[in-house]
Amino acid sequence: MALVPGVIKGLGVTFSEIVKTVTKGPETVQYPHAKEDPVPRARGVIALHEDNCTSCMLCARECPDWCIYIEGHKELAPPRRAGGKPRSVNKLDRFDIDYGLCMYCGICVEVCPFEALFWSPEFEYSEPKIADLLHDKTRLGQWMTTVPEFEPYEAGAQVKGKKVPR
Amino acid sequence: MSQLAVEFAYWQTTIFKLVMAFVAVLIPAGGTVYLYLFKMVSFMQSRLGPMEAGPYGSLQLMAEVGKFAQKEDIFPARADRFVFAAAPYVVLVSTFLLVLVVPFGPDAAFANFDVGVFLALAVSSLSVIGILMAGWASASKYSLLGGLRAAGQLIAYELPLVLAVVGVVIQAGSLNLQRIVQAQIEGEIFGWGALGNPFVITQFIGFFIFLVAVQAELAQVPFDMPIAESELVSGYMTEYSGFRFLLFFIAEFATANIFAFLASVLFLGGWSVPPFVTDLLGIDSYSNAMNVIGPIVMATKMLLLTFVIYWVRFTYPRFREDQLQKFAWKFLIPLALVNIALTGFFKVAF
Numbered sequence: 285m286a287l288v289p290g291v292i293k294g295l296g297v298t299f300s301e302i303v304k305t306v307t308k309g310p311e312t313v314q315y316p317h318a319k320e321d322p323v324p325r326a327r328g329v330i331a332l333h334e335d336n337c338t339s340c341m342l343c344a345r346e347c348p349d350w351c352i353y354i355e356g357h358k359e360l361a362p363p364r365r366a367g368g369k370p371r372s373v374n375k376l377d378r379f380d381i382d383y384g385l386c387m388y389c390g391i392c393v394e395v396c397p398f399e400a401l402f403w404s405p406e407f408e409y410s411e412p413k414i415a416d417l418l419h420d421k422t423r424l425g426q427w428m429t430t431v432p433e434f435e436p437y438e439a440g441a442q443v444k445g446k447k448v449p450r
Numbered sequence: 451m452s453q454l455a456v457e458f459a460y461w462q463t464t465i466f467k468l469v470m471a472f473v474a475v476l477i478p479a480g481g482t483v484y485l486y487l488f489k490m491v492s493f494m495q496s497r498l499g500p501m502e503a504g505p506y507g508s509l510q511l512m513a514e515v516g517k518f519a520q521k522e523d524i525f526p527a528r529a530d531r532f533v534f535a536a537a538p539y540v541v542l543v544s545t546f547l548l549v550l551v552v553p554f555g556p557d558a559a560f561a562n563f564d565v566g567v568f569l570a571l572a573v574s575s576l577s578v579i580g581i582l583m584a585g586w587a588s589a590s591k592y593s594l595l596g597g598l599r600a601a602g603q604l605i606a607y608e609l610p611l612v613l614a615v616v617g618v619v620i621q622a623g624s625l626n627l628q629r630i631v632q633a634q635i636e637g638e639i640f641g642w643g644a645l646g647n648p649f650v651i652t653q654f655i656g657f658f659i660f661l662v663a664v665q666a667e668l669a670q671v672p673f674d675m676p677i678a679e680s681e682l683v684s685g686y687m688t689e690y691s692g693f694r695f696l697l698f699f700i701a702e703f704a705t706a707n708i709f710a711f712l713a714s715v716l717f718l719g720g721w722s723v724p725p726f727v728t729d730l731l732g733i734d735s736y737s738n739a740m741n742v743i744g745p746i747v748m749a750t751k752m753l754l755l756t757f758v759i760y761w762v763r764f765t766y767p768r769f770r771e772d773q774l775q776k777f778a779w780k781f782l783i784p785l786a787l788v789n790i791a792l793t794g795f796f797k798v799a800f
Binding site for chain 1: 501765
């Protein structure tokens with residue numbers, strides 16, 4: 285009867301799992317007291333490095349669910365060389381990401397040509413009110429401190445690596 | 451209790467026994483639910499289980515009871531209100547009636563019935579009525595199907611349960627649970643009496659059938675077709691919430707313990723310890739000290755058996771309805787009958 289060994293084996297599996305958990309500890313962590321190490325390139329929250337942003341709107345246009353709001357205006361900046369003409373630059377007035385809409389696809393981070401957007405593994409930013417999930421540029425800028433060093437992609441990957449500004 | 455210096459009046463012993471009945475039902479139920487249902491199953495899944503309420507989550511059960519007590523008391527619109535409300539109590543009463551027959555020591559028993567085995571098996575069937583009442587009165591298809599499946603299953607597995615015990619009764623020559631324990635203390639294995647003769651040695655087939663049938667009687671996995679949560683939501687318990695659900699919950703796990711108590715009395719020697727241990731300690735197997743040691747021994751044996759019950763519960767997937775019925779009628783019952791015949795044969799031969 286081929287059934288019997290399997291039946292006994294099943295009991296063995298569950299029992300050895302008990303022994304494993306008692307001796308080596310569980311696979312889980314007790315969350316509020318201990319936190320799991322984030323996986324490489326974990327997608328927790330998007331951080332904004334404001335100095336690099338040129339308000340080119342590429343991220344806002346590529347965003348599949350239109351959760352990025354960008355407003356800016358032109359400003360005259362001092363010339364690079366003495367005696368030159370004042371430069372015209374884009375100044376960022378508003379850069380909001382609505383995390384109530386965001387689906388964490390990361391396309392904005394991918395398309396940003398000036399390395400202004402980064403993934404941070406932080407995930408503890410739930411709010412009682414859905415409107416509070418709209419993070420403005422100061423809040424997005426604060427996430428920059430939590431961005432880990434960029435881990436290079438696997439050999440042969442098409443995407444270029446990012447340098448995290450500190 | 452005649453050996454005590456103080457004589458107690460009838461009402462005093464009655465109140466004492468009432469309190470002890472609650473202790474004997476609720477404390478082991480709570481203990482095993484915490485130990486096995488919360489912790490052991492968590493360890494099997496490589497997690498720690500409840501850890502927040504009390505040290506190591508030990509007060510989780512209190513939190514659960516508090517949660518159930520707060521819940522709204524819901525009657526389905528078309529439910530038969532009286533039957534619906536009475537059903538959990540009927541199930542719970544069968545649990546409390548069952549504990550009456552279990553001896554915890556030479557004198558520490560709620561009642562010493564001459565037909566204890568018979569009474570135990572009779573009142574354990576009462577829960578079927580409560581479950582059918584719950585299934586019918588809920589006025590829900592899930593509940594009705596669950597109730598009917600439960601009735602079919604409990605009746606099918608009642609038979610092997612009874613037949614498995616018959617072997618023990620033949621060997622002990624008595625239906626009295628105290629006499630069955632006594633027979634195990636005084637029994638000898640081919641003239642060697644140091645271990646006594648726990649009936650599990652000779653009645654191992656009966657022991658196996660008893661444990662399987664108990665698993666089915668309690669509607670535990672793999673025999674949980676009546677409360678199959680993935681198809682019948684929760685069977686006859688679907689429409690119950692709050693305190694009434696808690697009563698079903700208590701009844702289920704308390705009955706598991708009491709069946710474990712019964713199994714240890716019938717097969718593992720009950721409250722007795724092997725005679726060589728009592729010889730070592732220099733006490734008589736029927737002395738007053740055994741009234742204190744007995745309940746501890748019983749609790750240990752109960753914990754071992756409930757471990758097996760929950761171990762099996764959390765290991766196997768569910769039987770299909772036809773497999774479940776076939777297993778009872780085509781395998782367990784014939785096996786039990788063969789066991790009875792063999793027991794009878796050896797009883798006459800030796």
